[in-house]
Amino acid sequence: xxxxxxxxxxxxxxxxxxxxxxxxxxxxxxxxxxxxxxxxxxxxxxxxxxxxxxxxxxxxxxxxxxxxxxxxxxxxxxxxxxxxxxxxxxxxxxxxxxxxxxxxxxxxxxxxxxxxxxxxxxxxx
Numbered sequence: 001x002x003x004x005x006x007x008x009x010x011x012x013x014x015x016x017x018x019x020x021x022x023x024x025x026x027x028x029x030x031x032x033x034x035x036x037x038x039x040x041x042x043x044x045x046x047x048x049x050x051x052x053x054x055x056x057x058x059x060x061x062x063x064x065x066x067x068x069x070x071x072x073x074x075x076x077x078x079x080x081x082x083x084x085x086x087x088x089x090x091x092x093x094x095x096x097x098x099x100x101x102x103x104x105x106x107x108x109x110x111x112x113x114x115x116x117x118x119x120x121x122x123x124x125x
Contacts, residue, residue, distance in 0.1 A: 017049065024048045025114055030080070031055045031062060032088075032102040041081060046103055048115055053091070055103070063101065067118055069094045075108050 017023075029046035044057040053070075055062045072092040080086045089103040089111055105111055 018051065021049050021051045024050060024118060025111070027106060029055070029103050029105040032078075032104075041104065046105060048111070048118065050118060050121065053115070065091065065093060065101070067115070070115070070119070073112055073115055075112055076102075078102060080104050 026045060026047040028043065030041045030043055031046075032041055042057060042062065044055050044062060047054040047056070052067055053063075053065045055064075070091060071094040074090045074092075075087050076090045077085050078088050078090075080088070086104055087108045089101075089105060089108045091101045091103070093099055093101070103111075
């Protein structure tokens with residue numbers, strides 16, 4: 001992983017990857033851990049590997065979603081910090097009661113495209 005491939009990520013971390021798992025893209029992002037009534041944003045690092053999506057704070061994995069478990073991925077405009085409306089990734093898990101994960105991230109369109117490409121690659125699921 002080169003420095004230029006890390007977008008805004010300051011320091012690459014050693015993660016518990018499977019032997020055949022590789023980082024496709026990563027950067028600093030915000031994850032909404034709140035409810036549908038109130039958002040609570042947490043800053044961390046968001047990773048796309050050839051197998052899953054991960055969101056980490058410091059060295060703790062906040063969530064991990066296998067690519068095969070993603071039912072739907074969209075870009076939605078939602079409130080973010082101080083009520084500002086920004087485009088965010090909205091990821092619906094196949095399991096877990098149709099729970100959506102919202103990620104405020106730079107260039108969400110590019111991320112959506114790369115995640116969808118990863119679904120189509122042989123051996124990624």
